[in-house]
Amino acid sequence: MVDMIRARGLVKRYKEVTALAGLDLTVPEGTVLALLGPNGAGKTTAVRCLTTLLVPDEGSAEVAGVDVLADPQGVRRKIGLSGQYAAVDEYLTGFENLTMVGRLYGLGKARSRTRARELLERFDLADAGDRPSKTYSGGMRRRLDLAGALVAEPPVLVLDEPTTGLDVRARQQMWDVIRELVGGGATLLLTTQYLEEADRLADDIVVIDHGLAIAQGTADELKAQTGGERIEVVVADARHVEATRRLLGAVAVGDVQVEERSLTAAVTDGAPALRRLLGHLEEEQIGVLDVGLRRPTLDDVFLTLTGRTADEKSEEVAR
Amino acid sequence: MSAPQALSDGWVVAQRNLIKIKRVPEVLVFVLISPIMFVLLFAYVFGGAIDPGDGTEYKEFLVAGIFAQTVVFGATFTGAGLAEDMQKGIIDRFRSLPMSRAAVLVGRTTSDVVYNVLSLMIMALTGLLVSWRIRDGVLEALAGFALLLVFAYAISWIMAFVGLLVPSVDVVNNASFVVIFPLTFLSNAFVPLKDFDGILKRFVEWNPVSSLTQASRELFGNTVGEPPSDAFSMQHPVVYTLIWSAIIVAVFVPLSVRQFKRTTSR
Numbered sequence: 001m002v003d004m005i006r007a008r009g010l011v012k013r014y015k016e017v018t019a020l021a022g023l024d025l026t027v028p029e030g031t032v033l034a035l036l037g038p039n040g041a042g043k044t045t046a047v048r049c050l051t052t053l054l055v056p057d058e059g060s061a062e063v064a065g066v067d068v069l070a071d072p073q074g075v076r077r078k079i080g081l082s083g084q085y086a087a088v089d090e091y092l093t094g095f096e097n098l099t100m101v102g103r104l105y106g107l108g109k110a111r112s113r114t115r116a117r118e119l120l121e122r123f124d125l126a127d128a129g130d131r132p133s134k135t136y137s138g139g140m141r142r143r144l145d146l147a148g149a150l151v152a153e154p155p156v157l158v159l160d161e162p163t164t165g166l167d168v169r170a171r172q173q174m175w176d177v178i179r180e181l182v183g184g185g186a187t188l189l190l191t192t193q194y195l196e197e198a199d200r201l202a203d204d205i206v207v208i209d210h211g212l213a214i215a216q217g218t219a220d221e222l223k224a225q226t227g228g229e230r231i232e233v234v235v236a237d238a239r240h241v242e243a244t245r246r247l248l249g250a251v252a253v254g255d256v257q258v259e260e261r262s263l264t265a266a267v268t269d270g271a272p273a274l275r276r277l278l279g280h281l282e283e284e285q286i287g288v289l290d291v292g293l294r295r296p297t298l299d300d301v302f303l304t305l306t307g308r309t310a311d312e313k314s315e316e317v318a319r
Numbered sequence: 320m321s322a323p324q325a326l327s328d329g330w331v332v333a334q335r336n337l338i339k340i341k342r343v344p345e346v347l348v349f350v351l352i353s354p355i356m357f358v359l360l361f362a363y364v365f366g367g368a369i370d371p372g373d374g375t376e377y378k379e380f381l382v383a384g385i386f387a388q389t390v391v392f393g394a395t396f397t398g399a400g401l402a403e404d405m406q407k408g409i410i411d412r413f414r415s416l417p418m419s420r421a422a423v424l425v426g427r428t429t430s431d432v433v434y435n436v437l438s439l440m441i442m443a444l445t446g447l448l449v450s451w452r453i454r455d456g457v458l459e460a461l462a463g464f465a466l467l468l469v470f471a472y473a474i475s476w477i478m479a480f481v482g483l484l485v486p487s488v489d490v491v492n493n494a495s496f497v498v499i500f501p502l503t504f505l506s507n508a509f510v511p512l513k514d515f516d517g518i519l520k521r522f523v524e525w526n527p528v529s530s531l532t533q534a535s536r537e538l539f540g541n542t543v544g545e546p547p548s549d550a551f552s553m554q555h556p557v558v559y560t561l562i563w564s565a566i567i568v569a570v571f572v573p574l575s576v577r578q579f580k581r582t583t584s585r
Contacts, residue, residue, distance in 0.1 A: 051415050076417035087412035091339040103331045104418040132342055148412065 001028040004064055004156050004187040005050060011058035012045050012211070019045040020056065021211035027189055027204075029155075032182050034202035035191040038302070042211035043191035044084060047160045050189065051081045064155050077105075080149030084161040088144050090134040094125050097133060097144060098151055105152035112151070119147040123177060139170030143177065150181070157181065157188045163197060175200055195219075195297055207301060215305050223296060226304040229270040230294050231277060234262045236287035247280045257303070261289075266296070266304075325419040332413075332426025336400065337433060350396070350434055354389040354442045361385065361509060362449045371511050373544045380542070382451040383463075383535035384508030386442060387528055390435045390471035392499055397431045397475035398491040401482030410582065421576050428475045435471050439464055454540030463538030466560060470531050473564035476571035483578045508532045512547040524548050527563035530556040 005027035012020040019042045027033040035043050048054035050061055052072035061068040064078035088097050095116050102112025120129040123143040128136060133144055142162060149157055162178065163171040178201055182188060192198050198205045199219040207215040207222070215222060231252070235244050238261055245256050245263060251273040252265030267273040270293050281288060340347055362378045371380035404410050404423070413423050453460045482491050505519065506528040515523045523529055534556035536542040546553040 053411055053414050073417055076415060079415065081412070081415040083408060083411055087408045089335060089409055090407075091342045092335060096335070096338060100331055100335050101412070101416065104328055104413070104416045104422070106417065145412075 003027065004029045005189055007050060007059065007061040009059035010046065010049055010056045010061060012049060012054065012056050019211050022059070023211060023213060025206060027187055029187050030185050031203045032188040032190060032201055034198035034205045035189065035208055036195060036198045036205050037208035038193060041208045043208060044160055047158055047191055051079055051158055052076055078154055079156045079158055080152065080154040081158045082146045082149040082160070082162060084164060088133045088141055088148065091132055093131055094120055094129045094133055094144050098147055101148045102151045107152060115151055119150060123147045139166055139173060142166060142174060146177065155187060157186050159188065159190045161191050161193065164193065195301055196295060207305060209306060222301060226266065226296050226301045228266060228268055228296065230264050230296060230300060231267055231274055232262065232264045232292055232294060233288060234290040236289050240286045243284060244281070244286055247277060251277050325421040325425055328418040328422030329425030329429060332422050333430040336427060336430035351438055351441045354385060354438050355445045357385050357389065358382065358442060358445045358449060365509065369510060372513050373542060375541065375543055378449050378451055381509065382446040383539055383541055384532050386439060386467055386535055387532040388503040388508050389438055389442060390467050391474050391503055391528060393431060393435045393438065393471055394475040394478040395492060395495040395499070396434055397427055398478035398482035398495060399488045400427050401479055402485060402488045402491045405483065405582070406487060420580055424479050424575050424579060428472060428479060431475050432468060432472060435468055439467065455538065459538045463535045466534055466557060467531065470560055470564050473567040476568055476575060480571050480575040480578060483575060483582050502526065503528050506532060524550045525552050527560055530559040534560050
């Protein structure tokens with residue numbers, strides 16, 4: 001399979017911060033790679049280097065066989081970028097926005113108009129297409145922005161945090177749209193802070209921290225590394241924490257994390273493990289305020305891979 | 320990248336900017352009201368206090384000055400428009416497209432010519448109301464308007480560069496106020512050259528806003544007698560203004576395009 005995106009040793013330094021510290025990325029044709037990491041990990045910087053918005057200090061990259069540094073204009077013809085902040089012109093209607101983008105891709109006036117109508121239809125914006133995009137909801141703007149990236153049917157799509165800031169419903173809708181694209185055989189690089197999003201959309205996930213890839217694999221492989229689902233227990237009485245830690249440890253695969261009266265541990269067999277734990281807690285008459293099973297989050301992946309949570313990480317950057 | 324592409328892509332961007340006038344006509348109202356205000360205020364406040372010195376009426380003297388001041392101030396729109404695009408992230412979309420790197424700037428400076436044409440029309444009408452007249456031929460007058468637009472276009476490239484450099488629309492407005500206000504007031508736009516002294520007089524004499532004003536006065540037939548000074552800028556104001564316009568464009572077009580290539584949205 002041909003690699004549609006290949007980056008080697010990308011380095012980008014700002015005055016105080018090293019945003020990229022030698023990042024390698026490979027995205028084979030027709031696959032989806034998710035770049036997963038917390039705020040400040042270097043995801044957006046990586047995207048900007050690959051989409052010619054930023055020149056890396058070191059390293060090299062090719063997109064659709066075109067060298068990003070030697071022929072940026074050639075790369076621009078091969079990519080569609082949809083950014084973290086929906087880059088639509090709010091005074092223009094959806095139709096005008098897409099027509100403008102089409103013409104700037106060099107599609108010509110007539111073709112740009114046809115394409116704009118097609119995309120509005122496809123992204124469920126046909127009714128709103130002739131209204132200024134100022135009147136759109138957040139989800140609609142994101143869809144319009146994504147449509148902008150697809151105007152010229154580029155072979156490579158880059159989506160920078162496509163669902164950050166969207167509510168649950170809009171996020172779900174966006175996921176459906178992206179999954180449909182992927183089904184159509186597009187090559188896609190996607191950045192996200194949500195493990196669930198990467199899990200649903202990507203073939204392959206690269207976890208990025210401090211501008212470096214710290215883990216790579218399919219969602220299942222990462223989950224295997226990080227222990228899959230979590231059991232979370234909050235005990236009613238602080239004196240029961242030790243006993244609960246022992247009981248939870250017995251059904252868990254890794255260490256038990258304790259934070260005041262809240263205990264968390266990874267398990268491999270979610271529901272049966274939860275049932276066993278509840279049984280033991282009942283026998284020892286330990287009162288429980290809350291107990292549940294949840295999917296691993298970016299925090300869990302980070303905790304396992306780096307020993308820090310994603311939040312601690314972003315605080316570090318802020319300092 | 321080819322010049323034809325810069326022009327055709329620039330035209331697409333200019334159309335996009337012009338749609339904003341249609342959608343937010345309030346912006347236009349303020350663009351057009353302030354020159355009317357200036358004509359009326361200066362005509363009636365300073366009308367009696369300042370004597371142009373060549374036997375013409377102050378109102379006659381003033382209108383070309385207001386034209387010059389307004390079109391130069393109009394460049395602020397160029398800077399503010401670009402700063403707004405930067406803030407809103409749409410510059411990233413443009414920079415990721417295979418369009419000419421000059422197109423966003425060409426488009427913006429071009430669409431701002433439309434603002435200036437509109438405000439010149441409104442000001443001319445207001446001028447006529449306060450008894451300003453075009454006293455030479457129509458062709459000369461058209462040449463006067465054209466010169467105002469050419470110089471304004473050049474200045475808008477300076478503000479384009481500023482708009483790409485500074486972090487927000489507010490900063491553009493303040494920066495332009497600090498630069499353009501002295502530039503237009505230290506000129507012969509409102510006060511005749513003879514009323515300045517010493518080093519200030521040298522500055523006013525060679526200030527291209529003065530030569531633009533002087534040239535407009537001559538082309539509209541609003542001045543009688545000899546030019547107010549022997550300096551080249553006052554003897555050949557049209558040529559001197561065009562030289563400045565050419566220099567500004569030659570310096571600021573490449574500077575702005577280079578800045579556009581480097582910049583990223585905020």
